[in-house]
Amino acid sequence: MPVKHRFGLLREHDFRQLFVADTISQVGTQVTHIALPLVAILALDASPLEVGVLAACETAAFLLVGLPAGAWVDRMRRRSVLIFGDVARAVLLGSVPVAWWAGTLTMPQLYTVGLLLGVFTVFFDVAYQSYLPHLVGRDNLVEGNAKLEAVRGVSHVAGPTAGGLLVQWLTAPVAIVADAVSFLLSAVFVGLIRKREPKPEPAADRHLGREIGEGLRFVLGNRLLRSIAMCTGSSNLCTSIAMTMFLVLLADELDVPAGTIGVLMSTGSIGGLVGAFAAMRIARWLGQGPTIWISIGTTAPFGLLMATVQPGWKLWLAAFGFGAMMFGAVVYNIAQVSFRQGLTPERLLGRMNATMRFLVWGTMPVGGLLGGVLGARVGVRETVMIGMVGGCLAFLPVFFSPLRTMRELPRGDEREAAPVG
Template sequence: MISLGDGVAVPQRRDRLGLLRERDFRDLFLSTTVAQVGYQITSLALPLAAVLALDAGELEVGALSSMTMIAFVLIGLPAGAWVDRMRRRRVMIVSDVVRAAVLLSVPIAWWTETLTIWQLYAVALVIGAFTVFFDVSYQSYLPHLVGRDKLVEGNAKLETVRSTAQLGGPVLAGQLIAWLTAPVALAFDAVALGASALFLLRIRRREPRPETAQGSRITTEVKDGLRFVFKNRILAAIIACTGSWNFWMGAFMAMIVVFLPRDMGLTPGEIGLFFALFGVGGVAGVFVVGPATRWLGQGRVVWISVAATSPWIVLIPLAEPGWGVWVGAAAMTFVGIGGVVYNVTQVSFRQRLTPDRMLGRMNATVRFIVYGAYAVGALLGGALGQALGARTTLWIAAIGVCTAFLPVFFSPLRNLRELPSPEPEPVPVAA
């Protein structure tokens, strides 16, 4: 039981529900749930469609992984300024619908025997472009929906969805791929994205008209966003850490979908189970983030969460066919714990620190850097995989992941317990 200030006792279950008692947040929560399950299907089915259905090589798989993220480099920065000029929920709905339509083209092409690696590249590129708009809008929309005082709770609940999807989604994806083939499994993500759009349509809270400086240009607004992010030492350190981690994980993930079926001999169902074990750590991380933040402090938990859990990743390239690969998969649960604790704390910090009119540009700047790093890392992983083999590439990437915490370690976060107060909002510059 939890006692309120007036002496009234309230069951703890009510406190755990929190924001889920609010209809609008509940609809966002449900939208996130179905979309994340679908995302897990596509994350596994799209590269396996290339590997298993088209017999793609390491470089082609690396390029495909890169295509889903390259849009953050091409349009990431202006997307933030555009989103700040539009109602964010509308952008999210349109993005869901377009991505669903594009995904449906893959099973249709497979059934008509016209599917090529170039179509998969195009699908990945379009999905990536509209994911840019969706993600920038999504993180910018949450503070409007729940208020800044509930951001940690809101982010933690949404992270629970993502982590649970990482737990069950790969298993479902693996079974769908085994039963229906990888291209056909993508149709289920299309259905999930359609359902996500319907839940977003149900949200009743009206968004205020976006505030845009009269006569301001996109380039000016982009520069405002860049200045806001990089003038803050802590924000800059967080971006460097996340970018480094994503760069090496891009190379790692590009090759693991080659390594598991070809070197380890895993079936699609077993590959799904492998990735589900990573999701176990994500679910555990949701329950760890609160106690860890109270024990270590809001600042120190950011770097410790990465430094203490990343080294477990080296067990994957150490694995041999048989039980060894499952020891590595189980060890990846610790990487999942660290990833969730890091994400919840650093995302909540960024949202709390940033004025509403700058949220889109701040999130776009962060995504431009960290997902751009992932895209480049995936390309590098494909090139190294073709030259050195998947296992050697996994070794190189794993060592890189272990060094990703250094930017936040050598920043004020190393000894910081409480987050600093928000900085004043910058004055927009009119053209």
């Protein structure tokens, strides 16, 4: 049954540990989102193409290991995967300031760090989304996802400001130390979770390829999941094209100080925080299906304001556009992730999440690389505009699906869920 008391799931010890761990980790991650590309731009004088390659490396793992990660996670205790992923990412990030202090930091090292960070992030994210139903129960999924998206919203507000100011005060490589420490703290809090999963029983005829195929068939054989994958994947592709060059536009072409960049990104991210708090009310008002397409379809056009950014008041107009876009993205994510988790049987959660990550995040390295190529060929500002125009069309797959009018979405049970053809 859904949790009813005042603070909801936050009164539950195990969810509270996950909530605190995620808060720490998300803020630190936002520092790296600012600091790692600024290390390349400011410390190593990277070109737009090199920044694009770095962005591609950070998300390439979703293409390289996205599908098998789900099958592997379904074979393991997810709490252990979360702890190992946090510790591994802390070590990788710690190597950047060490190399910088030693005078040996290079772009190939940043590419390697970005790629391996992505690998461990794939495993962490698949395990994280698959662990939540076990931790809170399926009746509490919307509340759990809403609270964790609120964490993401807060991190998007606080993290970029902290990252930008740390880069400005301490230099970009030193700022990454904060993220390395955050991952270690996150691992400590995940370790405090008391509820233990039973170790998954190995199937007698266990076969990695067969297990991956089962996850693919479940997602691609379900019309609703298929339309969500197309919408999210195309949105991520276009956003990656735009955002890869947006930082270059601010830091390189407009010479905006790192601290101001951080404040701009944080100001815009207030929209995401508002979206996290408003998502449950919007879903009750519009219905679950309409919430999915309306949230992204009506807010993506505000991203066009980011391509008009200039020093002065237009800097904050771009922040407003970013905030409106983030509001819609967070409401969309809460609605569609909760639906996916509620539809999928326990034994397939890891593979469903990994398949969706492969399909929707696998477009991000392509977008990052395309952003770098387009930035070098047609111009940085023009590339931001191209990406944002494409993002305005991303809602069409869910609009032209049954989700458009479905106020109540189907749910699976703990054992099985039938595909929707």
